[in-house]
Amino acid sequence: MRRLLTHIFGAIGRSTLSSLQRTGDATMLSLRALCCFFMPPWQGSHIVRQLYALGVGSLIIIAITGAFTGMVLALQGYYMLAKFGSESLLGSAIALSIIRELGPVLAAFMLIGRAGSSITAEIGIMRVTEQLDALQMMAVNPVGRIIMPRILATVIALPLLVAIFDVVGLAAGYVIGVDLLGVNAGAFIGEMVTKVAMEDLNIGWIKAAGFGLLIGAICTWYGYRAEATTEGVARATTQAVVLSCVSVLVLDYILTSFFL
């Protein structure tokens, strides 16, 4: 009995320590990347290239998810609001849900799936094939050249993608709500304009930037520290995606409760 308890608590302690240690290591890597941003050499072209790869590459998928989210919200919202006879609130209901919550979270998920996984896999493969070591031997800091542009790109790209998600989602909600379900167009827009404050938009983009930072930090760290084998990279990619999704939801809860 005593040995069992020791065993259980020992295991809990060990895994807590190791996750704390890894969190610390990941934070240090991101901080080093941040330092590299302010130190020469200037990596402008690499940041732009990553922005293009992550941002422009994710446009279509973000637009599609945004459209369907708006459409579903319109259907579901109409169904619920109709029970209270307040269909006219549909516009503000859709807008608040998308701008405050669903836009940042769903866009973050899409970015994780589309870009986060490839960031981890790419850096992990560079580790396996010694490309990171080769950079070091050519006196190029891989943290500045590889890690920093990717973190920065996710931080900048996600708020922009969220903006597109929001616009497309609202437009799709309008089409379903007004054209299909017959909500009055004036009421839809009017409610939306009066109920959505600048603060709601601010929350949206603050969340998006936070999620972007989280995704960039997690996915680059998993790649950078991946075990230098094929399975190591595969495992790192899975773990990076899962942990990114979970931490986005946790951070979302924290930020939402903070701003309410």
Added chain:
Amino acid sequence: MLRVENLSRRFGDLLAVAPANIHIRRHQTTVIMGGSGSGKTTLLRLLAGLEQASSGHIWLDGKHDLSCISQSGLYQLRQRMGMVFQYSALLNSLNVYENVAFPLHEHTQLDESVIRTMVMMKLEQVGMRGFEHLMPSELSGGMAKRVAFARALITDPELVFFDEPTSGLDPISAGVVSSLIHRLGQQTRLTSVVVTHDVEAGLRIADKVILLWQGHVIAEGTAEDIRHSDDPRVRQFIEGNPDGPIPFSRNETPFHEALMAGL
């Protein structure tokens, strides 16, 4: 040029490189030989500062200690070094030309036309001119290695590390590469550290040979010293005998006994 004191590296319980004292002289070709798994790559990575030493010091020019130097100091020194990795380590996102030009683009302000001339010269030296638009994924192992060779030499470094420069090359390219290392040592006074398990090529180009066995330095000297050594372990290695003091398998118990005991 490089003086190594008491340098060792452990991976968990495994002693990959036992505490070693090594002296790598300027303008010489030092060849590190040993069987696979004897710690050659680990030793080379330690010398290049890519691997953290478990103990010991590495003195460059007698004044910089590579085992405890700041990151920026190390980058400064590395501009004078080059390395050819065992599996080439070309940057996947760049083509052959961009890979070879990379160090110049990073650290010099040279005109693109000058860079082009330099890159073409190096590619010609390794017989890879005409392939400059290929991506690394389109190269065979031997071709990639020759490109890596050109990339390591493009900045005219003083000190170059080669990890198995001839393995995976066809006999002709291997000959070209070994004679290139040899020639560079003679003409440009390059200091090179070559890791190889190719005994003949190694002894041919070496000014000094270091023989490793399970992380331990078991012999050190000129190629002649090694050829005429009467240490049975050295003889077994250079003659390639299956039988001798060096066991082919690292296991303590012979396989037939393990088999009888149910593995």
